[in-house]
Amino acid sequence: MAAGTEELLAGGGYRALAVALAAVLLSLLRRRLPATALTVTAALIPHVGGFTPLLAVVGWSAGRRIAGPIRALVAFTAAYAVCIGVTLLGDEGRQSPLVLTLLITLYFLATAVVPGLSSRYWTQRRTLLHALRERNAQLLRERAMVAGQARLRERQRIAQDMHDSLGHQLALISVHTGALEVDPELTERQREAVAVLRGASVTAMHELREVVGILRDGVEAPETTSETNPAPDESGRAGRGTAGIDVLVETGRAAGNRVELRRSGEPRPLAAAADHAAYRIVQEALTNAYKHAPGAAICVELRHEPDSFVVEVVNGAADGGGGSGAAVSGGQGLTGLRERARLVGGMVHAGPADGGGFRVAGVLPYGGVEAAPFVGPSAAGASPDPDADLLAADAGLPSPRSRVGGVVLGCGIAVAAMVALAAVAVFGLVFLVGELDKGMIEPAEYARVQVGADEDQVRGRLPDGDTVATAGLRGKGPEPPEGAECLVLMSSEVGESIDTEPVFRFCFKDGKLIEKKAYEVRR
Incomplete structure (x- = not known):
């Protein structure tokens, strides 16, 4: 782009090749040396028109990569000053310094400052969102730890209550049924029933201990679920699986x-x-x-x-x-x-x-x-989840409110920058029109002025010429008469070429208009 633009503006050949190589070099340096690349590009802009796209890219990189707002402000100010200085030195007085400074300021704001501010805002927003996500993830982890500790304490309390209450009662049942089992007055049928009761109480005791262990530690004890070992173990507990169903049926039959x-x-x-x-x-x-x-x-x-x-x-x-x-x-x-x-x-x-x-x-x-997700009574509820933002941040995504707020803030900054540029442009246009009115006349007005007329009368009909628009026109053209004081004004008509400016000169001496000339001055 730089080489093609330069070829259109200043011709091709080695100059376009040099511009392309310089653009490549500055593009590679803009990440490592953003301030240097910005300053060099700004210095070359007045002489290399093809660097306009490169200035926007370098400004974007400098805005996001220069650490600290003070350093960024110094870098952009230095680049702006270098751009203004090189432009004024290269102009050699052909144009008004004030008008030239205003135009360069608008150009630098649009091509370097606005991309730099946008890039800096975007980078800071991403950094802030990343920090918020990390903080929200940490809060979620801490909340899960607190909830887990609360559940553990509650499970330990329930386990202790179960052990103290049910354990005591089951132990009493086991002792009494054991005593009944050896009572000589019982019949064989009654002893079998009492044995079933005692086995059930022992099994219940062991299962209670396992449940208490699960509540305390959160880990279930190994179970006997093998098809080849369905019988009760030494504790009287049957294997808990489809193989243990036979034992449940036999126990029920034994109980009548x-x-x-x-x-x-x-x-x-x-x-x-x-x-x-x-x-x-x-x-x-x-x-x-x-x-x-x-x-x-x-x-x-x-x-x-x-x-x-x-x-x-x-x-x-x-x-x-x-x-x-x-x-x-x-x-x-x-x-x-x-x-x-x-x-x-x-x-x-x-x-x-x-x-x-x-x-x-x-x-x-x-x-x-995998179990189907549980849908509670409020699944279709009307109240939003208060933790939606935290969960969205924990998943690596910005929450809906953060996205909307970021878009609104970004649009606000963009609109503010555009309004500021428009205000500066309008002010510059009004100022330029006013300055032109102070130093420009119609060719017909020039023709009506007669040599030999009174100086005060002529100056009353003409603008005073005290404007920056004519500052670069004085001292150019034919030599003025010796001892005369001349008033140089611009013509409202355009010149024969884009590089020339039609000028009207009025020279006064001893209170009279002694000469008037119309000529063109090269800018």
Whole structure:
């Protein structure tokens, strides 16, 4: 661009090649030495018109890369002063210094200062947004740590309460059932029932200890879920998985309940979480049947279907005829089952069965499926999330409010810069027109002035010529008469070429107009 512009303005050849090489050099230096590149470009601008696009690029780099507002102000001021000085020295008095300074000021503001200010604003805004994102991310991490510590303290308190209350009661049950088991007055049938109770209390004690450990440490103890080892271990606890369902059924039968187990389909392995969820569904459904429909027949069915594993527990109405209406309310147990199934990508349904009774069915996937996002009651709510800005910053994105504020501020700065430039341009135009009126006349006015007329009369009809517009015209043209004082004015007509200016000169001596001349002066 620099070479092409220079070729159009001043001709091609080696000059255009030199301009292109200089533009390449300054473009490479503008990142490492922004102030130097800006000053050199500003110094070359008066003699190399093709550097106008380069000045805008160098000004943009200097605005964002010069550290500190004072240093940036000094750099741009020095570049402006160098540009003004080189321009005035190269002009050699051909134009008015004031007009030339005004034009160079407008040019430098538009091509260097405005890009520099825009670049500096953009860089500072990005730096501020980056700092805000880091701070918001740190606040989010600190808030998560505080919330985690609060949850840990609450879990420890709950664990301690469970251990102190339930542990004591289960220990009493275990001791009393152990004593009953060796009572010689009990029949064999009663001893078997008491043994079942004692085994259940021991298992409940161990499970309570595991739950307390999870609440305290957040880590669940290893479980026995192997298909090859479904039997209870030394603690009396059954393996918690589909293999342990057989033990649940046998325990229920030993307690005098009518429980039937059915299996269908080709067995396929389940994910650990889904396997544990199946065990819990059967355990909770059997517990509800024992409580709400005592004596009713219970059917546990496990179906390995092609796309999912289905667990279904159906119990009939209670022998007393009361049905299972009391179990319809569900309670916390069924709510927990639904949440457990949701977390592994499955679902649980509980409700009255056809012909009376109650039915609990769960559908679980074979592989690990990500849980569906939870949609709370206020998912479609009308109130915005107060943490939206923090979450957006933590994700590396500016929040909606920061984007709108940045756009408004940027537009405001741009509009202010444009208004300032327009005001300066209007002021310069009005000033230039006023100065031209003080030093310009029509050719017809020149023709009406007669040599020999009174000086005061002639000066009263003509402008005083005291203007910067004619400062560069004095001393040029034909030699004035000896001892005469001359008034030089510009013509309202244009010259024969762009480099010449038509001039009218009026010379006075001894109170009379002794000469008037019209000629052209080369600017």
